[in-house]
Amino acid sequence: MVPLLRVEGPESGSVAIETRNLSKRYPGGVLAVDGLSLRVWKGEVFGFLGPNGAGKTTSIKMMVGLLKPTSGEVLIEGERIQTASKRVKKSIGVCPQDIVVWSRLTCMENLLVIADMYEVPRKVAVKRCEKLLDDLKLTDKKNVLTSSLSGGMKRRLNVAMALIHNPEIVVLDEPTAGLDPQSRLVVTEYIKGLKETKKLTVILTTHEMDIADQLSDRVAIIDHGKLLVLDTPENLKDRVGRGDIMEMALNDEAKNESVREALESMEGIEEVNETRGRIVVRALDAASKLPEIFTLLESMEAKVSNVSLRRNSLEDVFITLTGRGLRE
Amino acid sequence: MTLLFPVVFMLVFGYAFGVGGGQNTPYVIVVLNNDSGASSSIMGSGHFNFGENFTQVLRDLKYENSTVSMLTLQNATREEALKLLMKRSIACIVTIPNNFSEAMEATINSTIRTTVTSLVGETAITLFQQTGGLGNATFPSGGMNFTLPRNETLATLPEAENITATVSIEGDMGYINFGTTQSIIRGVLSNYIETVQSDAKKQVLQAVPKEISVGEDLQHVSVDVESVSGTKAFSTFDYQAPGIIVFGLLMGSIGVAAALARETESQTLSRLKVSLMRSFDLLFGTLLPWTLLAIAQLLILFGVALAIGFDWVGGASSLFIAIFIGFIAGVACISLGLLVAAFSRSESHATTLGILVSVPLSFLIGAFFPLPSQSEVVTAFLPWRQAFTALTSVLTYGARLQDIMPNITAMILETAVLFALGVIAFAKVRLKAE
Numbered sequence: 090m091v092p093l094l095r096v097e098g099p100e101s102g103s104v105a106i107e108t109r110n111l112s113k114r115y116p117g118g119v120l121a122v123d124g125l126s127l128r129v130w131k132g133e134v135f136g137f138l139g140p141n142g143a144g145k146t147t148s149i150k151m152m153v154g155l156l157k158p159t160s161g162e163v164l165i166e167g168e169r170i171q172t173a174s175k176r177v178k179k180s181i182g183v184c185p186q187d188i189v190v191w192s193r194l195t196c197m198e199n200l201l202v203i204a205d206m207y208e209v210p211r212k213v214a215v216k217r218c219e220k221l222l223d224d225l226k227l228t229d230k231k232n233v234l235t236s237s238l239s240g241g242m243k244r245r246l247n248v249a250m251a252l253i254h255n256p257e258i259v260v261l262d263e264p265t266a267g268l269d270p271q272s273r274l275v276v277t278e279y280i281k282g283l284k285e286t287k288k289l290t291v292i293l294t295t296h297e298m299d300i301a302d303q304l305s306d307r308v309a310i311i312d313h314g315k316l317l318v319l320d321t322p323e324n325l326k327d328r329v330g331r332g333d334i335m336e337m338a339l340n341d342e343a344k345n346e347s348v349r350e351a352l353e354s355m356e357g358i359e360e361v362n363e364t365r366g367r368i369v370v371r372a373l374d375a376a377s378k379l380p381e382i383f384t385l386l387e388s389m390e391a392k393v394s395n396v397s398l399r400r401n402s403l404e405d406v407f408i409t410l411t412g413r414g415l416r417e
Numbered sequence: 418m419t420l421l422f423p424v425v426f427m428l429v430f431g432y433a434f435g436v437g438g439g440q441n442t443p444y445v446i447v448v449l450n451n452d453s454g455a456s457s458s459i460m461g462s463g464h465f466n467f468g469e470n471f472t473q474v475l476r477d478l479k480y481e482n483s484t485v486s487m488l489t490l491q492n493a494t495r496e497e498a499l500k501l502l503m504k505r506s507i508a509c510i511v512t513i514p515n516n517f518s519e520a521m522e523a524t525i526n527s528t529i530r531t532t533v534t535s536l537v538g539e540t541a542i543t544l545f546q547q548t549g550g551l552g553n554a555t556f557p558s559g560g561m562n563f564t565l566p567r568n569e570t571l572a573t574l575p576e577a578e579n580i581t582a583t584v585s586i587e588g589d590m591g592y593i594n595f596g597t598t599q600s601i602i603r604g605v606l607s608n609y610i611e612t613v614q615s616d617a618k619k620q621v622l623q624a625v626p627k628e629i630s631v632g633e634d635l636q637h638v639s640v641d642v643e644s645v646s647g648t649k650a651f652s653t654f655d656y657q658a659p660g661i662i663v664f665g666l667l668m669g670s671i672g673v674a675a676a677l678a679r680e681t682e683s684q685t686l687s688r689l690k691v692s693l694m695r696s697f698d699l700l701f702g703t704l705l706p707w708t709l710l711a712i713a714q715l716l717i718l719f720g721v722a723l724a725i726g727f728d729w730v731g732g733a734s735s736l737f738i739a740i741f742i743g744f745i746a747g748v749a750c751i752s753l754g755l756l757v758a759a760f761s762r763s764e765s766h767a768t769t770l771g772i773l774v775s776v777p778l779s780f781l782i783g784a785f786f787p788l789p790s791q792s793e794v795v796t797a798f799l800p801w802r803q804a805f806t807a808l809t810s811v812l813t814y815g816a817r818l819q820d821i822m823p824n825i826t827a828m829i830l831e832t833a834v835l836f837a838l839g840v841i842a843f844a845k846v847r848l849k850a851e
Contacts, residue, residue: 206692
């Protein structure tokens, strides 16, 4: 694991949510969140990443007031969440990780129930429902019982229910989990829209690094309940290592070690690792280095069976920080 | 919970059927002795009263191998006794007719005559009496002494007069204590008559020691078991129906608990918790549809009861009052459901817990079996007990609305307290941050 560079990201704007030394210890002694301190700026998309069991959902639940912290506090626009005013409570919309809809109600009815709970006038609520259903491509399912919707449709409705009262802060816990490519595209485009047109503050947890990379202004990675890093995706990728990633497999794996050592001594190569029988090379402008690398391999009589080249990603940051071991 | 359920169920049934207690308790009855007694040479010169004697026999009756009396005789007039019967304060009324002693005397006479004629034959009766007959035999029977005549003519040998007396046992056919006591009293009376007859035969046989086969005795005393006036047409079901209705409503509380627990389990409750919803909104919102459902349940319960032949007292007005009582009981059941839901983590948990609470409650309020009067001190605080009492009073005994106002008032107060408890418990346990 690389050493932590810094935890605080760039300071800008006013604070939407702040957690101060937030900890949660469950009955039985499991410390799910350990001293989490961070600030989410108004109008930013805040990506919250971590492996399974890292404490993301527990942190989110404490942020929205569903869980009581063992210690520390959560401030929403300066008010403690546990004693927050009606105005502050109304400013938060929550899309839980699980699909939480009333299966015996239609899409429209589900949205209207939540609108009622946030005291949205009925006429306004109906208009918003129609707009949300249209934006999330559910208009034709408006009067269909949610029990007969597909998983992707239910998840889109799940997102819509978090937005019916026009919140200023939206917490989306794994909004794209288990979605087909079409639904995934609809949801990601919609989240982009929230950021660009509505200027909402979005807290997003996801396992999909490309979505986090694509949507987030800043990303926090937590593991074992602790915040590891918090920065913009670009800065995070730079911290782990700038450049592109080239992965290759040799016909003869016995030559991996000698090839790795030879590559390490090449100019312009940042890092070389061997993972699961493959040689992983990180280099600035790796494409321009390819002829030189292949010449070296030829001189060593090492034949390449497979090679791929890609840009450095958040996934590399994530894996570097949290390790390759499977969780749960 | 699953393991606890059969344990509690067994305990409740065991208690209902009196297991484990090991204590015999006397049944309270009223004996109305109308016997005017009789005067006869066979009983000596004095006036005698078999009715008093039989009453004393009932009073002295003890449980086997115990000093505990089987029956407690309460003093009351017939009117008072009928009222006590209505309230099930007594198990039955035993009425001894005014000619009971005469009938008993006729029983003795016919026994003597049957025995003597079996010994010597009707034609040899005169000769039998001239030779001294039975002598001065004294018959101790049930504390009564009577003496056979000596050196009399055939005409003075007791005649088997055509007198019959009927001991009446009245009670509530749907009351288990009535079933028990009427059976005891019939047995005691039968035994009493047999003892008197047996004593008479013994004395005759002592005077004329000969192996004989004694003929059939004539029956002069019989027993008539009656249901209380005005309830003759009632079946056991008619008496059980109020209890079944309350039981049915109590089962509804399981549905309420399960529905609310489903909200917890499916996390829709979490979604509501982060909104502006107050606990009262949720619980009052739950109360409304379930109240409608309870009314529907109630109407169905009555409808089905009527369809299968439920008979009640007081016509349509009684039925309307009963539906009103059932409505309040229904609200009490929903409140109970809220309370159960507060302590349930899932739908299945709520169902099990709901059964665990509502089934024993049905027994505790006496919906199926009468409970000891001491238990009323506790169960009076349960709205369903009040509902059961009020429904029984209206449907079975024809009570008017003003008669059951104390029950209705208690029910409303107890239901309000229960609802408040349900709201507080649910809000504290389920609607606060975990």
